[in-house]
Amino acid sequence: MGKNKPIFVCRECGYESNKWLGKCPSCGAWNSFVEYTERGNKGKREEFKFDASAPPTPLNRIDFKNVKRFKTGIGEFDRVLGGGIVPGAVILIGGEPGIGKSTILIQVANKLARKGINVLYSTSEESLQQVSLRANRTDSVSENILLSSEYSVNKIIQYAEKFKPGILIVDSIQTIYDEETDAQQGSVNSIKACTSKLIRFAKATNIPVFVVGHVTKGGIVAGPKILEHMVDAVIYLEGDSNHGYRVLRNAKNRYGSTDEIGLFEMHESGLIEVNDPSEIFLTKGGESISGTVLTATIEGSRPMLVEIQAIAAETKYGVPQRSVNGPDYKRVSTLIAVLEKRLHLFLGNQDIFLNVVGGLKIKDPGIDLAVLVAIYSSYSNKAIGKNMVFIGEVGLGGELRSIEGMKRRVEEAVRFGIKNIVIPRYIKEKIDDGRVNIIKCNNVNNVMEYLRNV
Numbered sequence: 001m002g003k004n005k006p007i008f009v010c011r012e013c014g015y016e017s018n019k020w021l022g023k024c025p026s027c028g029a030w031n032s033f034v035e036y037t038e039r040g041n042k043g044k045r046e047e048f049k050f051d052a053s054a055p056p057t058p059l060n061r062i063d064f065k066n067v068k069r070f071k072t073g074i075g076e077f078d079r080v081l082g083g084g085i086v087p088g089a090v091i092l093i094g095g096e097p098g099i100g101k102s103t104i105l106i107q108v109a110n111k112l113a114r115k116g117i118n119v120l121y122s123t124s125e126e127s128l129q130q131v132s133l134r135a136n137r138t139d140s141v142s143e144n145i146l147l148s149s150e151y152s153v154n155k156i157i158q159y160a161e162k163f164k165p166g167i168l169i170v171d172s173i174q175t176i177y178d179e180e181t182d183a184q185q186g187s188v189n190s191i192k193a194c195t196s197k198l199i200r201f202a203k204a205t206n207i208p209v210f211v212v213g214h215v216t217k218g219g220i221v222a223g224p225k226i227l228e229h230m231v232d233a234v235i236y237l238e239g240d241s242n243h244g245y246r247v248l249r250n251a252k253n254r255y256g257s258t259d260e261i262g263l264f265e266m267h268e269s270g271l272i273e274v275n276d277p278s279e280i281f282l283t284k285g286g287e288s289i290s291g292t293v294l295t296a297t298i299e300g301s302r303p304m305l306v307e308i309q310a311i312a313a314e315t316k317y318g319v320p321q322r323s324v325n326g327p328d329y330k331r332v333s334t335l336i337a338v339l340e341k342r343l344h345l346f347l348g349n350q351d352i353f354l355n356v357v358g359g360l361k362i363k364d365p366g367i368d369l370a371v372l373v374a375i376y377s378s379y380s381n382k383a384i385g386k387n388m389v390f391i392g393e394v395g396l397g398g399e400l401r402s403i404e405g406m407k408r409r410v411e412e413a414v415r416f417g418i419k420n421i422v423i424p425r426y427i428k429e430k431i432d433d434g435r436v437n438i439i440k441c442n443n444v445n446n447v448m449e450y451l452r453n454v
């Protein structure tokens with residue numbers, strides 16, 4: 001494609017087309033094409049002093065032993081990165097406005113600074129005073145953190161070459177630009193150009209770079225999806241404006257698993273790690289009420305107890321409502337169908353509301369049984385005791401299936417003093433049932449039989 005000829009790029013996945021398309025044939029996103037013009041780069045491109053390329057080298061001669069991850073000391077953050085920061089890695093931190101991206105990064109900067117690692121924090125979004133205010137509030141002030149409010153990616157790289165920090169933070173990619181490409185700040189061109197320069201810088205110097213990227217619901221600025229392909233790791237900070245906790249989730253990691261999550265709570269003093277997730281997701285004390293059921297889920301390597309709450313109430317007007325917050329909506333619809341077909345409950349005239357306490361989003365099929373029992377419990381107005389936990393995937397035939405990490409889930413329940421645990425009959429692991437009453441069931445009918453008799 002010749003220079004100056006416009007092409008259209010999907011801002012979700014980076015698919016290129018020579019005409020505008022309403023729907024992306026690659027990722028299916030609607031209205032995601034933006035115009036992208038290859039303008040050339042004023043012939044200045046190779047101005048960097050560093051050289052990222054090297055002649056081909058036999059693989060066995062490449063020294064990998066000296067590559068050492070370094071830990072930030074914020075356990076939940078390191079966990080998500082797969083054990084620490086890999087030198088030369090470019091890590092994108094995405095998240096909705098105001099979720100706490102800058103907060104977590106200033107806290108990471110502070111932890112590293114206190115270990116004697118210099119940090120260059122480049123903010124193009126806020127004034128130096130605003131960053132300083134946050135740093136003071138979160139007790140993250142250190143002379144080892146250098147703040148800059150530079151907009152040009154080339155200047156940022158020049159500063160980084162000059163000060164040789166242990167880590168570079170760019171907050172955010174949408175608000176910096178590359179004057180060598182003429183691209184409009186925040187546009188696809190600009191984001192691509194700035195990111196590739198930062199990547200080349202990171203690879204050549206082995207300095208890890210954290211890049212903040214905004215996720216906007218309306219997708220006004222180029223979405224970080226394009227960035228995701230370019231960088232080494234992508235972590236998202238998620239949360240719910242009604243709850244103080246934040247989840248750090250790994251969407252891509254070239255150097256580690258993407259299963260782990262990090263849990264934090266937002267306080268005035270910043271993001272505080274949550275080391276015992278079950279503690280925050282369980283309601284303490286109180287009487288057992290119908291529709292509330294406990295289960296044990298696994299996020300990454302960590303089991304946690306969560307509370308599922310359901311209300312099934314007769315529909316007053318027209319079509320029954322279904323509102324699901326936490327589990328997957330389609331999964332819940334399937335479980336409602338299983339309740340109707342296998343247990344002969346008539347839910348067609350019931351509004352059903354389902355929540356995971358704390359608003360945690362859970363994809364784990366191991367919570368199926370608890371969701372099903374919660375709806376049943378509310379529908380039949382039968383309270384399930386708080387000393388009971390339900391674990392297992394439910395099949396369309398109503399059969400219970402084993403899921404990953406059964407043993408660890410059971411152990412987590414035991415740790416919280418749960419006395420009765422309902423699980424599928426056939427499980428791979430051997431579970432020690434000396435301390436607790438394990439109820440093994442083949443299908444949902446067995447579970448209901450057990451509930452009728454307790």
Ligand SMILES: Nc1ncnc2c1ncn2[C@@H]1O[C@H](COP(=O)(O)OP(=O)(O)OP(=O)(O)O)[C@@H](O)[C@H]1O
Pocket residue numbers: 095096097098099100101102103104125214266267268269
């Ligand atoms: N005094 C305070 N007490 C408690 N929480 C606060 C306080 N000040 C800020 N916060 C929290 O910090 C959040 C803002 O954090 P931060 O600026 O790090 O977010 P961000 O993701 O970087 O936002 P942006 O997208 O605007 O850059 C607020 O939404 C709020 O939850």
Ligand SMILES: [Mg+2]
Pocket residue numbers: 101102103125171
């Ligand atoms: Mg910010």
